[in-house]
Amino acid sequence: MDVYRQCLLLLIVSVCTFTCAVDVKPCCGPTKWTANIVQTIGEYNRDLDAASVGYGNTTIYYDYDNKQMAFKQILLNRTDHDRITHKWIIFKYNLGKRFVIMNQTCTSSTIREEMEKPCIPDDAAFLGSHAYPGNLKVNVWLIENKNIGGARRLSVTEKMCMRTTMARITGGPDYILDTGIYQNVTSGISDPSVFVVPSFCGSSYQALKFVSMRQRL
Numbered sequence: 001m002d003v004y005r006q007c008l009l010l011l012i013v014s015v016c017t018f019t020c021a022v023d024v025k026p027c028c029g030p031t032k033w034t035a036n037i038v039q040t041i042g043e044y045n046r047d048l049d050a051a052s053v054g055y056g057n058t059t060i061y062y063d064y065d066n067k068q069m070a071f072k073q074i075l076l077n078r079t080d081h082d083r084i085t086h087k088w089i090i091f092k093y094n095l096g097k098r099f100v101i102m103n104q105t106c107t108s109s110t111i112r113e114e115m116e117k118p119c120i121p122d123d124a125a126f127l128g129s130h131a132y133p134g135n136l137k138v139n140v141w142l143i144e145n146k147n148i149g150g151a152r153r154l155s156v157t158e159k160m161c162m163r164t165t166m167a168r169i170t171g172g173p174d175y176i177l178d179t180g181i182y183q184n185v186t187s188g189i190s191d192p193s194v195f196v197v198p199s200f201c202g203s204s205y206q207a208l209k210f211v212s213m214r215q216r217l
């Protein structure tokens, strides 16, 4: 065997011992969970050549069983005179609708994507494992968004597959870098009332509910 072939073999063996040793499979977490996330958000819009930075505090209520999700969000926009906005966002995937409630006004829009499963997708790339004090082991995954570009790095606990940290960058031209730490992650929904669409969201919501009930019959 010549030197070149030996090197090649060595390379293959070393690549294999590295990748073959890694046997971490994408996991699934609870289908219902509640967590608070503190975020630092940077935004750069290439078309407008405008940059901004903000801080977020979002409580996430995730209910895959009933295909719904809600955010209670406080955003501080550092660039926009420290403007604080409170948002309550309800995602009703069965209706294909998103409701954004701000200042007692409600706007609805269409959701095109399906609700994200409570799992790390099968095509996610495993980036490694690490541990926190108290022997809390986490696995880090890279999840690329093949539809709209950008990617997310998500770490989840080894045991229950619950989230600990997140870093996300969106595809351009509006680039949003959003990093966050999950706090008080628990399974279950701590406040089910967050899924109740307020009556002032109007007749459009009632009509939708009726149509979707008819479709299911």
Ligand SMILES: *[C@@H]1O[C@H](CO)[C@@H](O)[C@H](O)[C@H]1NC(C)=O
Pocket (backbone or CB within 6 Å): 041, 042, 043, 052, 053, 054, 075, 077, 079, 080
């Ligand atoms: C901050 O406010 C500006 C102006 O309203 C907005 O364009 C930008 O998206 C906001 N940035 C963040 C990070 O919320």
Ligand SMILES: *[C@@H]1O[C@H](CO)[C@@H](O)[C@H](O)[C@H]1NC(C)=O
Pocket (backbone or CB within 6 Å): 036, 038, 057, 058, 074
């Ligand atoms: C986030 O908001 C919640 C609910 O209003 C509050 O209890 C918590 O202290 C806030 N956390 C931070 C880091 O601002």
Ligand SMILES: *[C@@H]1O[C@H](CO)[C@@H](O)[C@H](O)[C@H]1NC(C)=O
Pocket (backbone or CB within 6 Å): 102, 103
């Ligand atoms: C919401 O209400 C506050 C206080 O009344 C006001 O300062 C703010 O501009 C309003 N925001 C929007 C988006 O209407």
Ligand SMILES: *[C@@H]1O[C@H](CO)[C@@H](O)[C@H](O)[C@H]1NC(C)=O
Pocket (backbone or CB within 6 Å): 036, 183, 184
């Ligand atoms: C997290 O839980 C602790 C202990 O129950 C509580 O004091 C704290 O306010 C919670 N934080 C958030 C952001 O929910």
